[in-house]
Amino acid sequence: MHYAEGSCTNDSSERITLVQRIITPNPTSSLRPVSSPLEKAREEFAAFLAHNASWSDKVNKEHPEFFPELTKKQYPAILWIGCADSRVPETVILDGLPGDVFTTRNIANQFLPDDTSAQSMLQYAVEIAHVRHIIVVGHSNCGGVEAAYSAAFPHRGHDVSPLTYKRAADLESEPTPVDRWIAPLAQLARAMPELADMPLEKALDKLARANVVRQVDALTRSAVVRHAWSHKRGSKIMLTSVHGCMYHLDTGLLEDLRISKYWSGLSSS
Numbered sequence: 001m002h003y004a005e006g007s008c009t010n011d012s013s014e015r016i017t018l019v020q021r022i023i024t025p026n027p028t029s030s031l032r033p034v035s036s037p038l039e040k041a042r043e044e045f046a047a048f049l050a051h052n053a054s055w056s057d058k059v060n061k062e063h064p065e066f067f068p069e070l071t072k073k074q075y076p077a078i079l080w081i082g083c084a085d086s087r088v089p090e091t092v093i094l095d096g097l098p099g100d101v102f103t104t105r106n107i108a109n110q111f112l113p114d115d116t117s118a119q120s121m122l123q124y125a126v127e128i129a130h131v132r133h134i135i136v137v138g139h140s141n142c143g144g145v146e147a148a149y150s151a152a153f154p155h156r157g158h159d160v161s162p163l164t165y166k167r168a169a170d171l172e173s174e175p176t177p178v179d180r181w182i183a184p185l186a187q188l189a190r191a192m193p194e195l196a197d198m199p200l201e202k203a204l205d206k207l208a209r210a211n212v213v214r215q216v217d218a219l220t221r222s223a224v225v226r227h228a229w230s231h232k233r234g235s236k237i238m239l240t241s242v243h244g245c246m247y248h249l250d251t252g253l254l255e256d257l258r259i260s261k262y263w264s265g266l267s268s269s
């Protein structure tokens with residue numbers, strides 16, 4: 001059998017990935033078998049399944065009633081509209097469990113009126129899953145916000161987001177799916193000309209926050225929320241509020257942007 005220097009490290013500051021946790025019995029070992037690229041791809045996929053099986057087994061042993069209960073019905077308190085970024089997993093951040101959060105995530109946490117997926121998700125969450133809160137969550141260091149900023153202000157250069165810089169600077173003409181998806185956010189950025197020459201970190205933070213404000217506004221104006229709030233009294237509708245937050249990658253904390261909208265009936269209930 002052939003052995004080679006592995007990619008694992010003794011540096012404890014480097015994070016151990018899901019794959020490494022499963023397929024490398026001792027992640028600090030400097031030796032591991034050499035795999036072909038195809039074998040490696042198969043091993044990685046097998047690792048995901050093995051990790052799931054291990055988790056399921058652990059939960060079943062500790063709480064045998066947990067999965068059978070989940071099959072009956074879901075009672076999520078929250079509809080979370082967040083970014084697809086792997087560093088912002090809603091259930092982990094909220095210290096929750098399966099069944100706690102109804103979720104949709106996309107690049108730069110957008111809720112767009114012509115997005116059938118988002119609109120149907122909202123209807124299901126409010127009218128069937130009976131969520132009580134909707135939370136729109138933007139986050140720091142968002143690649144989608146960087147892409148939109150880069151498209152709006154290509155003069156800031158390649159470093160902001162190589163993903164959209166080339167098209168914005170007319171170096172490539174054909175819009176990609178990412179270009180099309182972040183176009184409304186780039187449009188929002190262009191409507192904020194003060195962002196053009198602001199320190200980059202501050203400009204991106206300001207755009208990310210403005211994006212959350214816009215999505216909260218879009219949700220409260222949506223047909224589903226307006227219908228829910230006008231028919232809520234005496235119905236099964238549970239929705240009371242729509243909130244906007246920023247998640248900070250460097251602390252793991254959610255920041256309340258204090259733009260919550262509440263059902264008017266709460267004050268008279």
Ligand SMILES: [Zn+2]
Pocket residue numbers: 083084085107108109139141142143144145
């Ligand atoms: Zn993001």
